Amino acid sequence: MSERTPNGLSIRAAELDAADDLRKLRERFLLPEGVVYLDGNSLGALSAGVPDRVADVVGREWGELLIRSWDESGWWTAPQRIGDRIAPLVGAAPGRIVVGDSTSVNLFKALVGAARLVAARGDAGRDELLVDATTFPTDGYIAASAARMTGLKVVPVEPAALPAALGPRTAVVLMNHVDYRSGRLHDLPGLTAAAHAAGALTVWDLCHSAGALPVGLDAHRVDLAVGCTYKYLNGGPGSPAYLYIAERHQAAFDSPLPGWNSHAEPFAMAPGYVPADGALRGRVGTPDILSMLALEAALDVWDGVPVEAVRAKSLALTDFFLECVEVYVPAGRVESVTPVAHAERGSQVALRAEGAAELMKELIARGVIGDFRHPDVLRFGFTPLYVGFADVERAARTLGDISGHVSG
Ligand SMILES: *Cc1c(COP(=O)(O)O)cnc(C)c1O
Numbered sequence: 201m202s203e204r205t206p207n208g209l210s211i212r213a214a215e216l217d218a219a220d221d222l223r224k225l226r227e228r229f230l231l232p233e234g235v236v237y238l239d240g241n242s243l244g245a246l247s248a249g250v251p252d253r254v255a256d257v258v259g260r261e262w263g264e265l266l267i268r269s270w271d272e273s274g275w276w277t278a279p280q281r282i283g284d285r286i287a288p289l290v291g292a293a294p295g296r297i298v299v300g301d302s303t304s305v306n307l308f309k310a311l312v313g314a315a316r317l318v319a320a321r322g323d324a325g326r327d328e329l330l331v332d333a334t335t336f337p338t339d340g341y342i343a344a345s346a347a348r349m350t351g352l353k354v355v356p357v358e359p360a361a362l363p364a365a366l367g368p369r370t371a372v373v374l375m376n377h378v379d380y381r382s383g384r385l386h387d388l389p390g391l392t393a394a395a396h397a398a399g400a401l402t403v404w405d406l407c408h409s410a411g412a413l414p415v416g417l418d419a420h421r422v423d424l425a426v427g428c429t430y431k432y433l434n435g436g437p438g439s440p441a442y443l444y445i446a447e448r449h450q451a452a453f454d455s456p457l458p459g460w461n462s463h464a465e466p467f468a469m470a471p472g473y474v475p476a477d478g479a480l481r482g483r484v485g486t487p488d489i490l491s492m493l494a495l496e497a498a499l500d501v502w503d504g505v506p507v508e509a510v511r512a513k514s515l516a517l518t519d520f521f522l523e524c525v526e527v528y529v530p531a532g533r534v535e536s537v538t539p540v541a542h543a544e545r546g547s548q549v550a551l552r553a554e555g556a557a558e559l560m561k562e563l564i565a566r567g568v569i570g571d572f573r574h575p576d577v578l579r580f581g582f583t584p585l586y587v588g589f590a591d592v593e594r595a596a597r598t599l600g601d602i603s604g605h606v607s608g
Pocket of ligand 1: 302303304336338339380407408428441
């Protein structure tokens with residue numbers, strides 16, 4: 201084991217990279233030279249197959265085949281086909297995930313859908329929607345509106361206090377799997393089981409976990425889930441999100457946005473609505489084909505890549521980053537708000553620092569791209585598919601170099 205000195209750390213980074221089975225996956229991405237990209241938890245990198253695929257979709261499928269592509273190029277069935285590609289990454293069987301719309305819109309479908317499932321059971325005493333108090337803002341905004349529409353009351357709950365807050369009045373629980381600011385990983389199996397024991401349904405937001413760690417939606421009996429695809433799934437800016445509906449809820453799932461794409465016979469153009477079977481009933485209107493097929497091509501990078509191996513590397517990267525920060529950054533200059541315990545850590549490290557906005561600007565100017573989250577957080581996302589240990593060492597060293605002369 202090399203020493204915990206700058207020289208020792210760069211030697212160790214090289215050793216860790218040499219021993220990394222996932223190292224070669226970086227070649228599946230087009231990353232600019234000289235940049236350490238630690239913002240894949242906000243916008244994943246461009247995978248190598250996407251530009252040609254997008255050119256083909258535009259030039260041939262749209263330009264030449266025109267309307268025939270809805271059939272011949274598989275456009276119409278893309279939402280469920282791509283849902284089935286995402287499914288193994290989050291532990292879902294085929295037929296349970298549909299791709300389309302934004303995460304915000306899918307949250308709306310999931311929350312109203314969950315409230316309607318509870319109401320349909322005749323559980324009138326359940327009038328509370330418990331919402332992760334530290335949630336990404338859009339989840340809270342959408343939850344408030346969904347609650348108003350369904351007669352529920354939003355109860356903000358700190359994740360640690362969730363088990364105690366559950367009770368006979370709980371209808372639905374909305375939780376983020378990984379906290380977007382701190383990188384804290386919440387106990388999806390345990391909290392889902394606790395919610396079920398209290399008679400409630402769960403909606404999980406997987407934006408910061410899918411593609412970075414195993415989720416196990418089916419195994420842990422999650423009811424509904426949503427997630428975006430432009431973070432760790434590298435689908436591209438604004439690529440469509442997804443909705444998971446557990447098989448046992450599909451027949452009763454009553455979408456608040458029953459567009460014609462979710463009809464059992466969309467081309468019958470019937471005046472009356474009859475929902476399609478399965479997760480398909482989570483579709484709404486005509487899908488955003490260009491973005492969706494770019495996402496499909498981006499998912500090719502996962503061929504032969506077990507998400508468990510990605511998780512193991514992610515933890516090794518974040519461990520190594522924390523160690524390098526300790527060596528390179530003067531004591532007390534930054535404070536990690538990301539849990540040390542592996543069971544509580546997602547795939548990012550968040551450092552609280554005086555002058556965080558300035559520090560991040562300076563880091564980016566030096567080729568280390570992370571992001572800043574209000575008010576004082578430096579956020580570094582580690583995408584194991586294309587981030588290596590030498591990148592991690594350079595990022596921490598650069599932070600150390602600048603932290604002396606960028607003050608609070
Ligand atoms: C990124 C993110 C979103 C984004 O929602 P959009 O509708 O895609 O803008 C929602 N929730 C969480 C937890 C996120 O991290």
